[in-house]
Amino acid sequence: MISYVAATLVLVAIATIAGLALNLQWGLGGLVNFGLFGFYMLGAYVCALLDTKGVPPLAAMAAAIVVTAAVSAAVSLISVRLSEDYLAIVTLGFAECVRLFISYEEWLTRGTLGVPGIVRPFAGSVPPEWSDAVFLAFAYAWLALVFLLLRKITRAPFGRLVRATRDDATVAEALGKNVLAVRAKVFAIGGALLGVAGSLHAFHYSYIDPTQFSTTLNAYAFMAVIIGGRGSHLGVLIAGFTVILLLEGSRFLADVIPFLDGAQLAALRLFLVGAGLVAILIFKPDGLVREYRLRSGAS
Amino acid sequence: MGQLIFNGLVTGLLIALPALSLALVFSVLRFANYAIGSMLTVGAYLVYAFNAGLGWPLPLAALAGGAVGAGLALAIDRLVYEPLKGRGGVTLLVASIGVGIALENAVRFIAGSSTRGFAVEVARPLRLHGLRINQEQITTIATVLLALAVVWIVFRFTRLGRAMRAVADNADLAAVRGIPRRQVVCAVWVISSVLATLAGVLVGLDGNVDPQMGWNYILPVFTAAILGGIGNPMAAVAGAVVLGITEELATLVLAPHYRTMVAFAVMALLLLVRPTGLFAAQGTAK
Amino acid sequence: MSGLVLENVVAGYRGRPVLHGVSLSVPARGSLTVVGPNGSGKSTLMKTVVGLVQPQKGRVLLEGEDVTRLDAPGRARRGLGHVPQEANVFRSLSVSENLKVAFEFIPARSGATFASRLEAVLALFPEIRPKLKVAAGHLSGGQRQMVAMAAALMPEPSVLALDEPSAGLSPKNAELLFAAIARIASTGVTLLMIEQNTRLGLAVAARGLVLVAGQVKAEAPATDLLSDGLMQSLYLGGH
Numbered sequence: 001m002i003s004y005v006a007a008t009l010v011l012v013a014i015a016t017i018a019g020l021a022l023n024l025q026w027g028l029g030g031l032v033n034f035g036l037f038g039f040y041m042l043g044a045y046v047c048a049l050l051d052t053k054g055v056p057p058l059a060a061m062a063a064a065i066v067v068t069a070a071v072s073a074a075v076s077l078i079s080v081r082l083s084e085d086y087l088a089i090v091t092l093g094f095a096e097c098v099r100l101f102i103s104y105e106e107w108l109t110r111g112t113l114g115v116p117g118i119v120r121p122f123a124g125s126v127p128p129e130w131s132d133a134v135f136l137a138f139a140y141a142w143l144a145l146v147f148l149l150l151r152k153i154t155r156a157p158f159g160r161l162v163r164a165t166r167d168d169a170t171v172a173e174a175l176g177k178n179v180l181a182v183r184a185k186v187f188a189i190g191g192a193l194l195g196v197a198g199s200l201h202a203f204h205y206s207y208i209d210p211t212q213f214s215t216t217l218n219a220y221a222f223m224a225v226i227i228g229g230r231g232s233h234l235g236v237l238i239a240g241f242t243v244i245l246l247l248e249g250s251r252f253l254a255d256v257i258p259f260l261d262g263a264q265l266a267a268l269r270l271f272l273v274g275a276g277l278v279a280i281l282i283f284k285p286d287g288l289v290r291e292y293r294l295r296s297g298a299s
Numbered sequence: 300m301g302q303l304i305f306n307g308l309v310t311g312l313l314i315a316l317p318a319l320s321l322a323l324v325f326s327v328l329r330f331a332n333y334a335i336g337s338m339l340t341v342g343a344y345l346v347y348a349f350n351a352g353l354g355w356p357l358p359l360a361a362l363a364g365g366a367v368g369a370g371l372a373l374a375i376d377r378l379v380y381e382p383l384k385g386r387g388g389v390t391l392l393v394a395s396i397g398v399g400i401a402l403e404n405a406v407r408f409i410a411g412s413s414t415r416g417f418a419v420e421v422a423r424p425l426r427l428h429g430l431r432i433n434q435e436q437i438t439t440i441a442t443v444l445l446a447l448a449v450v451w452i453v454f455r456f457t458r459l460g461r462a463m464r465a466v467a468d469n470a471d472l473a474a475v476r477g478i479p480r481r482q483v484v485c486a487v488w489v490i491s492s493v494l495a496t497l498a499g500v501l502v503g504l505d506g507n508v509d510p511q512m513g514w515n516y517i518l519p520v521f522t523a524a525i526l527g528g529i530g531n532p533m534a535a536v537a538g539a540v541v542l543g544i545t546e547e548l549a550t551l552v553l554a555p556h557y558r559t560m561v562a563f564a565v566m567a568l569l570l571l572v573r574p575t576g577l578f579a580a581q582g583t584a585k
Numbered sequence: 586m587s588g589l590v591l592e593n594v595v596a597g598y599r600g601r602p603v604l605h606g607v608s609l610s611v612p613a614r615g616s617l618t619v620v621g622p623n624g625s626g627k628s629t630l631m632k633t634v635v636g637l638v639q640p641q642k643g644r645v646l647l648e649g650e651d652v653t654r655l656d657a658p659g660r661a662r663r664g665l666g667h668v669p670q671e672a673n674v675f676r677s678l679s680v681s682e683n684l685k686v687a688f689e690f691i692p693a694r695s696g697a698t699f700a701s702r703l704e705a706v707l708a709l710f711p712e713i714r715p716k717l718k719v720a721a722g723h724l725s726g727g728q729r730q731m732v733a734m735a736a737a738l739m740p741e742p743s744v745l746a747l748d749e750p751s752a753g754l755s756p757k758n759a760e761l762l763f764a765a766i767a768r769i770a771s772t773g774v775t776l777l778m779i780e781q782n783t784r785l786g787l788a789v790a791a792r793g794l795v796l797v798a799g800q801v802k803a804e805a806p807a808t809d810l811l812s813d814g815l816m817q818s819l820y821l822g823g824h
């Protein structure tokens with residue numbers, strides 16, 4: 001039971017980091033990333049493959065962060081000149097390609113067999129019975145770091161520039177700002193955060209295979225951002241906790257509603273996620289927490 | 300080679316229906332409908348319910364499924380897209396992501412995740428000038444061409460078609476010309492969902508009916524629509540055929556499971572080189 | 586009876602008023618030209634009249650009937666014809682489709698057929714007859730303006746609202762267009778017009794109205810306004 005709670009809390013942290021990454025890209029930057037799970041999967045696999053080849057876990061994680069950041073920037077360049085509709089499909093397309101590549105290039109990724117034996121950070125110096133607790137602390141340290149980093153970015157002049165390009169790209173362009181570079185940076189930072197989340201995923205499960213990565217992550221992240229209020233990191237943090245805890249916790253429902261089998265329950269949960277997403281858009285468009293604004297910023 | 304091009308043509312025609320559906324919604328409602336894949340899936344399952352569930356012959360089942368699907372699309376518009384009207388393309392796009400997730404999982408909840416097939420007789424493939432043509436391919440070609448012809452005629456020569464094109468071109472001007480937007484939007488959803496349902500049936504005939512089926516087509520469908528210049532419905536058809544043939548020819552050098560990558564590569568290349576689409580007419584494009 | 590009346594209209598975009606209590610009245614079969622500096626809210630006034638902008642306060646009356654809550658298609662069906670300032674043709678439709686779509690969603694008041702209305706507007710604008718099959722987006726600015734006018738006239742509107750019909754036209758084309766407008770006005774249509782070219786605009790109208798910063802600054806017979814030197818130098822940029 002304790003370990004179940006700990007595991008759920010780790011998943012909440014991971015999904016919330018993904019939500020914060022989306023909040024930077026979409027909430028703050030106006031760039032819809034519909035391929036979240038692809039970057040996340042990429043991060044998890046880079047981390048896992050290096051880790052299992054004997055690279056120290058933290059170094060593997062660092063490599064995963066760098067790779068996802070670089071790849072994110074590259075993908076965004078395909079379409080950041082265009083409207084959000086295109087970025088959404090390009091990121092989704094990229095994510096599907098990542099999934100295909102990882103599923104079929106067995107020489108590199110072991111394909112559907114998955115990658116077992118991923119070693120957690122500090123595994124050597126921590127007694128096994130403390131492993132989960134230490135990892136829980138590790139994940140939350142990352143969540144805190146990510147949150148503080150995003151808050152700092154948002155309040156810095158760069159954050160204002162990002163919002164300016166979101167609210168009116170042509171005006172920002174006219175003011176001599178390089179919109180393309182700003183957007184690529186936003187995507188890269190968001191990608192790095194997804195690299196963090198992916199690495200944590202790999203460490204948490206210590207075994208990964210392609211079936212673990214699906215659009216469910218997308219749904220969680222969009223839900224967290226929309227409920228939290230686009231652009232508000234605090235809102236996303238709160239929403240991430242309540243929503244994802246509720247959704248993950250709803251696995252318990254299996255005990256309460258015995259006539260639904262596991263697959264049906266999973267489908268019901270995702271149905272509610274989709275319907276909830278729409279309902280919030282309609283009834284609570286501003287989310288829980290208003291976007292942080294510099295006093296001198298536009299209203 | 301000829302066989303590959305023929306197969307590509309059929310694949311392209313299959314993609315053409317949902318691509319047209321996507322472009323039609325985009326041109327009138329101004330958002331990219333990510334639920335298009337789920338609409339295809341739902342359509343296939345509705346038809347499956349009439350076909351395998353009630354034992355109706357497939358054409359009749361397709362008709363019934365199309366009608367129910369259209370009703371569903373109208374209900375979703377009423378509940379979701381209409382209240383969000385005027386809130387911008389991105390909001391509607393994200394809403395359609397939610398709709399897509401909800402629809403796909405409604406299917407999983409009701410019908411389970413196992414794969415199914417339509418109740419049809421298996422027929423032997425035909426041989427024609429060295430081409431191997433199977434029954435599903437003939438059905439696909441005939442159905443798609445018929446559907447496209449109907450849509451084209453409605454578009455070009457009817458009052459409704461003119462109204463749809465007028466609203467797509469300039470919604471405010473259409474309003475002052477007395478064109479009721481609501482009716483046009485409803486017509487668009489009916490056509491769009493019927494096309495998606497037909498595509499679902501054809502995909503299901505070609506392979507299986509499963510909850511994932513529409514999702515697998517999202518990327519090619521968007522690529523085709525972008526190839527045509529999104530918001531340009533008939534050009535989306537041309538885009539679909541080009542993509543289908545490209546995908547099929549790519550199997551000469553790439554494993555077949557990498558088709559999606561071909562679609563992605565085509566799309567990325569196009570967006571970098573010619574973001575207005577291959578077939579966007581100069582001058583009349585906005 | 587009055588053709589078109591605005592009572593204390595407050596209207597704008599996203600809750601921010603651009604018009605601050607505008608009232609005006611055009612008698613049936615009468616004509617009024619609204620002039621004023623750029624950004625004074627003339628187009629917003631027009632959009633409020635035709636139903637593209639909903640007023641926050643005030644009323645809009647069309648031939649004595651309160652149409653404030655009616656949307657743009659509803660007002661069009663009650664006989665209100667409109668030519669917007671820009672984007673006033675369907676560029677991807679052919680000229681004849683533009684005329685057809687302008688006709689077929691509004692019940693014909695006199696029971697006229699499409700063919701007879703087509704002949705009537707082509708008689709007013711003979712220049713567009715050879716262009717019927719051409720996409721409207723391919724026309725020159727002057728031709729587009731004529732197509733837009735012709736389309737608005739197709740269903741025989743009783744009130745015609747024109748937003749800067751001469752914008753972007755050469756002086757010669759503008760003269761031609763205003764000759765046509767004068768002819769239309771003489772057929773008994775109620776005319777509300779916005780015009781930058783004050784000389785032409787006020788010449789075809791019975792009365793003129795000066796709108797500045799969303800408020801009515803003056804309303805008088807058009808000839809008085811034209812000769813009022815103070816008005817000219819203050820608001821009209823002088824001629």
Ligand SMILES: Nc1ncnc2c1ncn2[C@@H]1O[C@H](COP(=O)(O)OP(=O)(O)O)[C@@H](O)[C@H]1O
Binds near residue numbers: 630
């Ligand atoms: N669609 C719109 N959204 C927001 N503000 C608008 C819009 N259209 C016009 N405005 C603003 O309303 C004011 C009046 O504009 P307009 O009515 O077009 O003036 P005019 O036609 O007299 O030049 C201007 O300040 C303009 O910026």
Ligand SMILES: [Mg+2]
Binds near residue numbers: 749
């Ligand atoms: Mg104006």
